[in-house]
Structures are given as C-alpha cells and as structure tokens.
Amino acid sequence: MKPFRFPIPLLASLLFLWVGGPLFAHERRLGFVTESRTLPKGTAELEWHSTYRIGRQNYYSAFDERIEAEFGLTDRFLMAFYLNGTWEHSLSAAGIESKSMKAPSLSVEAKWKLADSSADALGLALYGELTAKSHEVELEGKLILDKQAGPLLVALNLVAEGEFAYRPASALWETEAVLEGSLGAAWVKGAWGFGLECRSSTVIASGSLEKSTLAAGPVVSVNAPRFWLTLTPLLQIADLAKAGAAPNLTDAQRLEARLILGIPF
C-alpha cells in the first residue's frame, strides 16, 4: 500500500485561489511592528497571536499565546482586550528540566490615531497597554509612525514598557524597563504581502542593563474574505550590549516566530 502523502501543492494552489480574489478584506501586513490604523466605528475583530521562542545556549522553547478582541469605538480610537498565556520548557546547564505554565493574565489596549498613513503625509498613533498578572503589573506605551504609499507600507514603533512585580517571599517590588525600536516594511501585491522587520530590544532590570539584542526577519501576510494571517520569524543577529559579539543566547532566544490570525466579526 502506498504511504499517504499530504497534497501540499494542491492545498497551496487552493489556498492561493481562495485568497487571490478579494482585495478589500481586513489585513495586517507586519507581525511585530504595529500600524497606526484603527478599526472604523462599530466594527470589531478577533485575533489570535501565537509567538514561539526557541534556541538558547541550553535547550529552551516557549509559546506565548494571546487572544484579542478589538473594537473600533470611533473612527480614530479603538480598545482591545487580551487573554494571555505562556508555556515554557527549558533545560539548565546542570541538566535540570523545567516545564511551566504561567498564570493567565489580562491586558487592555487603547490606540488613538492622530494622522492617517494614506491620507496624511505620515500616519501617527499613540498606543497604551496595561497588563495585570498575579502580583505583577505591566505598562506599555508606544509611538507609531507609518506610511502607506500605494503598495508599500513602512512602519516604525518606539516602545517603552515598565514591569512592576511584587515578590511575596521577600516582600519587595522588582522593576524592569524594556525599550524597543522596531521597523518594518511590506510590499502588498493582491491579497499577499511580503516584507522585512527588525527590532532592537533592551531590558533594564533593577537599574542595570540585563540584555540588548537586535533581531530581523521576513514577514509574509495574506488576507481572505473572512480572515487574515501574518507570519514573521525574527532571528537574533547581534548582541547590542557587547558590540560585535555573537548573539546573546544566555538569556535571549535565537528565534522568535509570530503567527497572527485575524477574524472580523
């Protein structure tokens, strides 16, 4: 009996035909970089964000899962609510295996568009996100600049994030600051989009530099009548804390891949 072979070319052709027609469906063309656009008033979207992190000095893999419900409150202002979960699996240098599922957390996001990326010279939006975990609060602020020029989209994000965690054992608060800059560009052709993204991320814990990395990778996106998908694998290319050094694989991963599925409703 012939072994079953998954008909990948056939499925790929069907997918291409399925998404090839509609050009007016919802879309997101970048995975890690946020665009300034906000949903029109009265519309809503459900998104699933799945981020896979792998590749450290010792074995490490993690999944960050987020379910988001996004609502356009006005044509320039949206709010979104997230349910977050993280699963980690790692092996220490001593060979001790650790598997953990962090307690789920909730986030609320607000985005305010000040200028439009197509109609104005430059798109501009302010973004804020608050995450509440058990004994931990995170605040994130983001400045979004972008430009949609015909089929070309270019977006820049500047992010500042503060994490405040209470440790009951020591009865102390720990603080961490994250500073990020990310840049992305995508070329849209029909339902498909192809591009590049890069991100620098710096973590300052309790006042001292913990890590600073630079990652980059391609992005592929597609939209269909009832959904859109974006996939971005980011590969760490430099350890910015040690100029010229090899990637930091001690406390940062080599690969971080994000898949986002959006469904308007």
Added chain:
Amino acid sequence: MVRRVLPFGLRPSGLGLGALLLVSCAGLPRIDDDQWAWARRRDPDLTREALDGARSLYAQKCGGCHRPHAPAEYSSQAWESRYLPEMARRAKLSPEERESISRFVLGLSGKPPRAP
C-alpha cells in the same frame, strides 16, 4: 572629513532622501484642481470641500481595515456593483457616509495618471 555611516553601510543622507520620497508618495490622490475637475465631469455639483471631506472619510472608514485603494484602480462599474455595497455593509457606513464615499471613488475612478 568625518563621514557618518550607519549600520549595514547606510548613510544618513540616503535614509533622509528615502524618507522624503516615501512621504511625498501619497497613498491616496490629493485633491487638486485637476482631480476636482475630473470628478465634476460625473458630478457637476460636487464642491472641492465635499470631495476633500469624502477623501478623508474614505481613508478613515476603508483604511481602518485595509490599504485604501486609489479610486482609479477600479472602474466605476466595479465600484458600484461590487465593492461599494459590500464594503458599506462591512464598515457599517451610514447612508450619508456611503453617499460621500461614493462621490469620491466614482468621481475619480477611471482617471488617467497625470502626464509627467
């Protein structure tokens, strides 16, 4: 002389030129005399202010979900029969908003690109 070179061999002057080029490439056509005159061929009562307002509304409502396509990318027949009814439903446009956006996309559909 000190020459400033960014990572990956990029030069500040090159980046500035690229940014200027990008900003100057508007995603949607700006409403000038030429655009307005073309739109009035179909809709003689259309004021320039109304056309400008319709352009902003189109960017807000349609560009909130996807890249707002330039009206000239499709024929007026395609806009009228296919895209406008479907998108008005999805973007939950009021009758007035739909009318305004129709005047913009139908007015400028089929407009040939400006001669250099």
